[in-house]
Amino acid sequence: MNIFEKLGQVLPLVESPARYMGGEANSVVKDPSKLLARMAFVFPDLYEIGLSNNGLRVLYHVVNxxxxLLMEVAFAPWDDMAEQMRKNDIPLYTHATWTPVREFDVVGMSLQTELNFTNVPYVLELAGIAAFSKDRKEEDPLVIAGGPAMANPEPVADFFDAFNIGDGEEMLPHILRTVGECKKRGMSRLEILEEIAKIDGVYVPAFRKVIPGEFGMFVPAEPAKGSYEHTNGVRRIYVPELKKEDYPVKNLIANMRLVHNRYSVEVMRGCTQGCRFCQAGIWYRPCRELPPDDVMDLAKAGLKATGENELGLLSLSTADYKPIEALTDSIIDDAFFDNVDVSLPSIRVSSFGQSLAEKVAALKGGRSGTFAPETGSERLRKMINKTITDEDMYNAAEHAFSSGFNKIKLYTMVGFPTENDEDMEAFCGLIENLVKIGRKYLRGAQISVSMGILIPKSFTALQWAGFMDKDLALAHVQFVHRRFFKHPNVKVTWADWETSRLEAFYSRGDRSISKLIYEAYKRGMIFESDNHRIRPKDWEVLWKDFGYDESWIYETRKKESVFPWDFMHVGVTKAYLWNEYQKGFNPEVFKDAKPVPNCKWGECQHCGIPGNGKEVRLADNPEKYKAPSRTPEEIKKLVAARRPVYDKRYTYKLTFQKLGLSRFLPHQNMLSAFVRTFSKAGIPLRYSEGFSPKPRIINMGALPLGLETVCEILGAETLVLLDLSPENKSKLIEELSAPFPMGMKILDIEPIDYKLSSHFPTSVTYSYQPKEIPADLMQKFIDKKLPIVQNHRGQEIDLNEHICNLKIANGKIFIRVKCNNQGGTASPYPLFGGLMGMENVNSAAALDDASRQFLIRKEEMQFNS
Incomplete structure (x- = not known):
């Protein structure tokens, strides 16, 4: 039995089977015999998180x-699915072809957070691959990693054969080609690693010696020296410019709701504000912007290809994108975006003027703004070079609330060196003043404060600082929380200190902690990025069991300290970062220190990135989509004038099938798939009236999960007449079926002039093909001696009353089951369970679980004429 067939057996037994179905629309499938190299890209977190990741989408596009070359994707299964996979000998598999991950040439991972580290050995062993690179055999795939958490790869270096350090658009295809060429020439595993180690930006841990250093941690024997161009270290690679052709349009269409259901365009990469705590501001230098005409082209093509109705304009600080106002003017000017919710995450308050606020309000479906002042204390903001003032915050709030926003979200931190109660008092004062501004415009205006705890990260000016101890960090959190406890306009939330400590342990750790990570995984401490899964007491036990002293987390480092990550040259030099640390936290220097300006606008700070500012690529205003700047009143008039008026509605009956693993697509996900496909096809649906309008899609009741069907019926009300002429109907059916997962498609569309909701079937025919049909089954039916069974709710079902007809043909059992007055039948699972002699199962749940493993098909619905 292959993986596909085994999944049909186990998916009825797990939560959210849509996570594991595979067969996503827009999947790339290629003939393996014509490929040079194949890669399984394993995202070490849940499906709904991984498939939301824009980096995964970009890499899937540039490889395929x-x-x-071929890249297929896989994800970390939740505990219940992992249990079934182990029990039924199902290795971790890819979603496009259900191929074992271990059969690919390369297994890749993107580590977005250090809290995914314990998931690395978890997914490798589920794939049947040795967790530690030293234990892998010659025929095993090479295992490589990349992603932002690889700003310090040392804690997981023993698990990987190699790392992609930096941007992957050009490097990853280069690595795969090299691996393919080497395997073609019959080279050994060691020889292949030697070849890929020659690629700029590739780190092979086995080839870089480490020695004991400060606090007994392993550090590089040869730290990176020299300039970025002439270094002995591993260089972080960055693409010199953002190119339209490197961005995907036909993203994989998920089988369930994701963390972010939107089509995203990365408008800018890199931020040079110079915040001294910010790793991303160093890791993604220099600043590169995508031209707004390309943004518009990608957005329109991507929204059409995926059927999404939300557009995300992504960057570390979208309001700092040079042509942001001109781009919003272009979006507003284009009728294509009238029904698209456009979001601009990461808005810097000093860039958020009245004009942009009004335009964001016009674009957004929601009415909340997100700002990151990091702290409410101007003293601390100067120290960390967060170059915004309280006045900037008040102006931004004024612009937001006066433009119709009802909420401001503040992302802040505690845990900065020298932080004290006076800083917390200033923080509370900032919040109180923001509330006053909000209440001028709306009595219920909300200020939502989220407090993190500073984790001094690698390649930041604060990498020399220690992590704040628990008592002081929580005292500062509680200072703010007490002030606003039960305040009607303020909600305060904060990060868990133990989780932050664990992240500090991971992000600043060395190669020696891989054995602790592996042991944590073996003790079930996985999915630690989920707040509900963190087990700090178990970590205390683990550290004690290993005799490990983690107190180095709190220690301040010296100038000459060598860090585990010092084998890398990221462009920004260690000397520059030390100088920044001194400016912020040496009182003598700090007295006269001025804020470090944003070099994006021309004043090079000589941080070490070569080019003296020439490497910065800023975008000009749009030309192809050039549009006038409008006031809010003009925008409202414009949108109202071009809003189409529909004076008719049209009702259609769609007959569709769900075969194979698509039978595990839940009811709500299936309805969402139909809404998406009409949107993708540009066919407007009629919506209900009222406070929360819903698309007018009527289904004949929810289909039991795991049931195949070739006769399912759905009604849809459209605002336009569909062309169902013979030459166009099949083309329309094919277009509407395109975004569905494999196995699901529309079979017919026909107009109707009656309410589908009042036209219920009187009976339904189901079929099942068992290995062996009970010899006395037909006689029992004729004699009305079929058993009484229980459904999953414990309700008794007399099969003699429910089954109107029974037929045996071609090794299949066909039963016609009567419907209730709403067109529903008893679940066919316990019905066939009873027919197969399973009526003596004591537990109703056990009966339901066992019978759900039958492959039952809904064959036909009978209606009164």
């Missing part, structure tokens, strides 16, 4: 556009 090469006809000789």
């Amino acid at each position: 556009r090469d006809p000789e």
Whole structure:
């Protein structure tokens, strides 16, 4: 039995089977015999998190556009699915072809957070691959990693054969081609690693010696020296410019709701504000912007290809994108975006003027703004070079609330060196003043405060600082919380200190902690990025069991300290970062220190990135989509004038099938798939009236999960007449079926002039093909001696009353089951369970679980004429 067939057996037994179905629309499938190299890209977190990740989408696109390379995706299964996989000998598999991950040439991972580290050995062992690279055999795939958490790869270095350090658009295809060429020439595993180690930006841990250093941690024997161009270290690679052709349009269409259901365009990469705590501001230098005309082209093509109705304009600080106002003017000017919710995450308050606020309000479906002042104390903001003032915050709040926003979200931190109660008092004062501004415009205006705890990260000016101890960190959190406890306009939340400590342990750790990570995984401490899964007491036990002293987390480092990550040259030099640390936290220097300006606008700070500012690529205003700047009143008039008026509605009956693993698509996900496909096809649906309008899609009751069907019926009310002429109907059916998962498609569309909701079937025919049909089954039916069974609710079902007809043909059992007055039948699972002699199962739940493993198909619905 292959993986596909085994999944049909186990998916009825797990939560959210849509996570594991595979067969996503827009999947790339290629003939393996024509490929140079194949890669399984394993995202070490849940499906709904991984498939939301824009980096995964970009890499999937840049690899698969090469006809000789292939990338398929896989995700970390939740505990219940992992248990079934182990029990039924199902290795971790890819979603496009249900191929074992271990059969690929390369297994890749993107680590977005250090809290995914214990999931690394978890997914490798589920794939049947040794967790530690030293234990892998010659025929095993090479295991490589990349992603933002690889700003310090040392804690997981023993698990990986190699790392992609930096941007992957050009490097990853290069690595795959090299692996493919080497395997073609019959080179050994060691020889292949030697070849890929020659690629700029590739780190092979086995080839870099480590020695004991400060606090007994392993550090590089040869730290990176020299300039970025002439270093002995591993260089972080960055693409010199953002190119339209490197961005995907036909993203994989998920089988369930994701963390972010939107089509995203990365408008800018890199931020040079110079915040001294910010790792991303160093890791993604220099600043590169995508031209707004390209943003518009990608957005329109991507929204059409995926059927999404939300557009995300992504960057570390979208309001700092040079042509942001001109781009919003272009979006407003284009009728295509009238029904699209456009979001601009990460808005810097000093860039958020009245004009942009009004335009964001016009674009957004929601009415909340997100700002990151990091702290409410101007003293601390100067120290960390967060170059915004309280006045900037008040102006931004004024602009937001006066433009119709009802909430401001503040992302802040505690835990900065020298932080004290006076800083917390200033923090509370800032919040109180923001409330006053909000209440001028709306009595219920909300200020939502989220407090993190500073984790001094690698390649930041604060990498020399220690992590704040628990008592002081929580005292500062509680200072703010007490002030606003039960305040009607303020909600305060904060990060868990133990989780932050664990992240500090991971992000600042060395190669020696891989054995602790592996042991944590073996003790079930996985999915630690989920707040509900963190087990700090178990970590205390684990550290004690290993005799490990984690107190180095709190220690301040010296100038000459060598860090585990010092084998890398990221562009910004260690000397520059030390100088920044001194400016912020040496009182003598700090007295006269001025804020470090944003070099994006021309004043090079000589941080070490080569080019003296020439490497910065800023975008000009749009030309192809050039549009006038409008006032809010003009925008409202414009949108109202071009809003189409529909004076008719049209009702259609769609007959569709769900075969194979698509039978595990839950009811609500299936309805969402129909809404998406009409949107993708540009066919407007009629919506209900009222406070929360819903699309007018009527289904003949929810289909039991795991049941195949070839006769399912759905009604849809459209605002336009569909062309169902013979030459166009099949084309329309094919277009509407395109975004569905494999196995699900529309079979017919026909107009109706009656309410589908009042036209219920009187009976339904189901079929099942068992290995062996009970010899006395037909006689029992004729004699009305079929058993009484229980459904999953414990209700008794007399099969003699429910089954109107029974037929045996071609090794299949066909039963016609009567419907209730709402067109529903008893679940066919316990019905066939009873027919197969399972009526003596004591537990109703056990009966339901066992019978759900039958492959039952809904064959036909009978209606009164």
